[in-house]
Amino acid sequence: MKKAVWRSVLVYVLFSVVMSLYIFQWADTSIPSPYQGTAADPATFMTEQQLLLSEDYSKVRNVLYFLTTPYEWLLLFVLLGLGLSAKIQSWSQMTVRVQALQICIYLFWMTLFTTILTLPFKLYGYNLSKEYGINVQPFQGWMKDFMLDFWINFFITAIIVVVLYSLMKKSAKRWWLYAWFLSIPFTLFLTFIQPVYIDPLYNDFYPLKDKQLEAQILSLADEAGIPAAHVFEVNMSEKTNAMNAYVNGIGDHSRIVLWDTTLNKLNDQEVLFIMAHEMGHYVKKHVFLGIISYLAVSLAGLYLIYRLMNFIIRVWGSRIGINHTHDIATIPLFFLLLSLLSFLFTPISNTVSRHHEIEADRYAVELTGDQTAAVGSFQELSKSNLSQVNPPLIVKIFRYTHPTMLERIHYLDTYEFKEIEKK
Template sequence: MELAKSWRRRSPMWKWVLLTVIYSVLVALYVWYTSPNNVPAAYKGTPADPATYFSPQQLKDSETLNPIRNWIFFTSIPWEWLIYLFLLSGGLARYWREMLERLPLVIRFPLFVLLVDIASFVLYLPLQIFSYGLSKHYGITTQPVPGWIRDKLVSFGVGYLTMLAVSAVAFWILSRRGRWWLKLWLISVPFTVFMMYVEPVVIDPLYNKFTTLSDPKLEAKILDLAAKADIPADHVYEVNMSKKTNAINAYVTGIGPSLRIVLWDTTLKQLTEPEILLIMAHEMGHYAMHHLEWSAVGAVGSSLVVICIGGWIYIWSIRRWGEAWGIRSRSDVTALPLLLLIMAVLSIASLPISNAVSRNAESSADAYAMKLLNSSEGEVSMQQKTGVITLSDVNPPLLVRWFRDDHPSDMERIIAAMDFAKSHGQQPGS
């Protein structure tokens, strides 16, 4: 009862909820009226035009599905912010701290972090369920509900342990004197590199089964291609994704000895050999052009910017609202939702830059692959197949490109392949 009174007395939540509703309506109008699969006149009727490779029903489904996908993404942004504001302004964070205060620090701190993580997980779950159901309805996701729940629980466990470790170090440093922001950044450097190292060998196998490529002849061709690119690869890894999705993909991850070139089994089943070799050459391009190393450097550099800007906002916010939220000092664990809120806001603010960098790297890897093979054979058909399977928007609107797309659009990649073929005297639509 006291908690409810406290919430009514101090909470401006209704204002934030109202703003979120208005924002969601405006987003819905934007994503609906920025037509999916809008094709410039110059490319009408070419292989870049989805009308030439989508069936009428697939085209209709794509034009229905993509506005909903984009609405979910943009709505999830203030949704997450509202969760953290609710924990702060509603008094829950303060209440949990006071409830656990008599316990030893080694018990109360992990419990407090757990309560925050559980609340965030549960309150964010409706959007995730909606997204899963949508993907399932259109045949993109094939994963049964129990498997989906298992993955979410694994993700929760990994996320909780990571949050516990990071927040424990962060609040300990915040309790010390001196340049705490510099100390935080210096500690974040080895942590960032460590996480990039362990992800492919420790975290990824928690979700999926990885094996060496099931087709020895294809693996030999891929390894020959790797040798041509001066990449010391011994294996190509295959991951069992067919139980979860119909989508096709391949990727490169990890650094140093943990580096992995991974091919989804759905890719093996649905693409031809030239298409697969192009994908593998693309991933080798990331390695050859040191994109992973640059990614690590970028993560370390951006963390300094985030800590400096976020730290200033954090201290200012505590001075402005700390008393109302029950935050007694900058190292008070009650401020954990505030830290999460600031990180979430800065993460979204940085997306246009990080996505632009990523798109540039992906375009470079595409060009590298075609140059390595001296052919764009299969590139157009591969992009078309990918678009059909995922019912993608081949030419997304501006805000979607800025905030969602870390790869070039299907249309851009098809046009680049057509241009390469034309400049090399090859069939542009192959």
């Protein structure tokens, strides 16, 4: 197993070199000739400096992503392969007798181990965004959010893992099915409470200050058939220069949220288009479709993890000091398989997400009838976020939940209004 660990380290190093060469040297990110000179060509709406910054910033961020994800897999494999997981399990069992507390102790040390060893990547990402003028948050504030992330994720993960491993112990053959059934109300609960109880831990949310603009947005919502009493604004300008807007939550806790940076940088018509886009997600029921898709995929994923864990423990369990699937020491294996399967499924989920975004774009331009605002909002978004307008194919497949800016701007710029049918 030690040889396997060292081979994994070597594979990781080689992978990092190849991905870096691909993104920095081999990938073609130039604008195709049919798009040159059009509204989708960044040369028509970005300065030369913005073009250089967006390319450089995006390349480094993309490399950082493709280095961080397999690095996290490597850390989990090291815990298993060097027998550290079995040792932490023994220590937690000697500390307390209750299994739930044993799991919490184990999970704390595992989480602390991976968090500390991935911290350099996160710090580099923070400093990178500061250097390029995207992040304006002081280090103290960033560390506060980082620690808040740690404890919220640990608390939620501890609940999930305690329940999961209790099911594994009670039903070795059906735990994956029972876990899936329990995940349904838990997922809905988290989706329901996130806008009201979790998001405000990070930022201040309040009804839109510009009442005239709010009235226009609510009028647009009424035209779209959306019951809405408020549009929420969040003070992101103290943390970032980037722009964003989103819709989250379900039922009475559904929220349409605008970053204040979006309000500061876009004119009213562009803001209305952005809001119409978010309303499109609501009207097209993308949140509910996302939840349903997630639950369907998670059922298949849990079953695959069940089969793979049994196989791995049966073949290699004795080499890593693990005897049963329900042993606490298999927690890194569960998360490793979960992360690998999630990564492999990412191209499919991103494709579906990009389709939903195009649907929302189409809905927004149909509802507002304002093609100029639609194009202008994405051009401004590209500049503020230093977005790479035409990213490499592999980056698009694995990272882009939205169509590229080249695709979105071109689609809206060439949209034919004779197809418009007001909903």
